[in-house]
Amino acid sequence: MLTKATGFIFVMGLTLLTPSAEGWQESSSEGSISVNQVLEWNQIFIDTLIAANTANSSSQRLGAIVHTAIFDAYSGIEQRYTPLFVRDSAPRRASRRAAIIAAGYTALVGLFASQKPALDARYEASLATLRLDCQDQSPEGQSSCTNRIDRGIDWGTGVVHAVLAWRVSDGFSATYAPFNGGTVVGQWRPTPPALAAMSAQGLAFTDLFVLVSNTQFRPGPPRSLTSQRYTDDFNAVKALGRATGSTRTEDQTALAVFWEGNASVHWNQAANQIARANHLPLSASNRLLAVLNIAMADTALTIWSAKRFYGSMPIDVTWRPVTSIPMADTDANMDTTADPAWLPLINTPSHPEYPAGHPGLNGAAATVLLSHFRARQTFTLTTAGQPARTYRNIVQARSDGNNGRVWGGMHYPSTVQISDGVGQAIAIYVNQNSMQLPRRSRQL
Numbered sequence: 001m002l003t004k005a006t007g008f009i010f011v012m013g014l015t016l017l018t019p020s021a022e023g024w025q026e027s028s029s030e031g032s033i034s035v036n037q038v039l040e041w042n043q044i045f046i047d048t049l050i051a052a053n054t055a056n057s058s059s060q061r062l063g064a065i066v067h068t069a070i071f072d073a074y075s076g077i078e079q080r081y082t083p084l085f086v087r088d089s090a091p092r093r094a095s096r097r098a099a100i101i102a103a104g105y106t107a108l109v110g111l112f113a114s115q116k117p118a119l120d121a122r123y124e125a126s127l128a129t130l131r132l133d134c135q136d137q138s139p140e141g142q143s144s145c146t147n148r149i150d151r152g153i154d155w156g157t158g159v160v161h162a163v164l165a166w167r168v169s170d171g172f173s174a175t176y177a178p179f180n181g182g183t184v185v186g187q188w189r190p191t192p193p194a195l196a197a198m199s200a201q202g203l204a205f206t207d208l209f210v211l212v213s214n215t216q217f218r219p220g221p222p223r224s225l226t227s228q229r230y231t232d233d234f235n236a237v238k239a240l241g242r243a244t245g246s247t248r249t250e251d252q253t254a255l256a257v258f259w260e261g262n263a264s265v266h267w268n269q270a271a272n273q274i275a276r277a278n279h280l281p282l283s284a285s286n287r288l289l290a291v292l293n294i295a296m297a298d299t300a301l302t303i304w305s306a307k308r309f310y311g312s313m314p315i316d317v318t319w320r321p322v323t324s325i326p327m328a329d330t331d332a333n334m335d336t337t338a339d340p341a342w343l344p345l346i347n348t349p350s351h352p353e354y355p356a357g358h359p360g361l362n363g364a365a366a367t368v369l370l371s372h373f374r375a376r377q378t379f380t381l382t383t384a385g386q387p388a389r390t391y392r393n394i395v396q397a398r399s400d401g402n403n404g405r406v407w408g409g410m411h412y413p414s415t416v417q418i419s420d421g422v423g424q425a426i427a428i429y430v431n432q433n434s435m436q437l438p439r440r441s442r443q444l
Helices: 037-051 056-078 096-111 113-137 142-167 201-205 228-240 250-258 263-277 282-311 357-372 394-407 413-433
Strands: 379-381 389-391
Touching: 037 056, 037 096, 037 113, 037 263, 037 282, 056 096, 056 142, 056 263, 056 282, 056 357, 096 113, 096 142, 096 282, 113 142, 201 282, 228 394, 228 413, 250 394, 263 282, 263 357, 263 379, 263 394, 282 357, 282 413, 357 394, 357 413, 389 394, 394 413
Parallel strands: none
Antiparallel strands: 379 389
């Protein structure tokens, strides 16, 4: 039985717990195999997000489910780190790598049923490679390899079933009454062109993965309409974020469109490529990607809960620039001037402005990567329909992603900075309070 277990950016000097070299060693029969199945199936997860055209708002939860399953499947055999959900030990002599393959495949098929044919092919190829490598490395012969791989597959599959059963009723897919904010000056209301109710509202009520609650890292209320900070926010996005006549550079315009893409795709691409370039071993890769995806998921759930909460409060300023700039003559601020014709570069998402989703995710993901690697890393990111972008610094990617929300006309600068900080704090918490070495094994 399986049981539960920017211009605005600041970068902190942060050292977090990472595995020792000794802990990275695999068992002798699998130690010299060159394929890193964690990175292999993380890449398949990325490819599946892209192939399924998955919405950003759904992706962080999916990534956390997939990497919870992979982490617990591997950890149940390795028994190095405390598990996330499934606390049972795996069968003796089960293959760690087979467990990863089975967990990744079974989780993705369970979450992306339409992609099953492509996933079937990747699964068979992954297993075939493992079987050949195992036979080459094992002194005990084909029979021993087959038995170990079969045990790993059975174990990994069972872990996934437990994880999927846990998350099926987590609140994400429940039905909620439409939320349309309100009409008080400063309060969020549906935005053009769709004028739709709050999208992805289920995120505000979804169970967390590691955090205690969705208010644990909730930011304080947004700035008031008559504050100097709001005046500065308003004038910055009015000048930079407009569709035409903006003070943006050509590259800033392109960056705003690029970083509107899927944050889970971007940051998993970065983590995967950096881990490969740094030859990160299997165990360390497993923990890195679990921390990354869970920190991003718990950040998204925290941000959406705060959006829903503050958006329901008539006294809080959560309206979007596409609303505030044309209606500035109603805000009682003598230093803001209305522009009835103002439109943003990028169509505004259908949810309150404060706090901000993408900057929170950028802060969480970059914090995880900066806690494991030096800032200067090379990685290439993609967004559908846009030229790929190669970065040589994690901090620059974080800054571009955050500034893009202002350049795109969707967010105010102070919201971006605060939201990045929320993601940063959550990433530190997830890293320090989950997937830990048992206390007796921690190194000082």
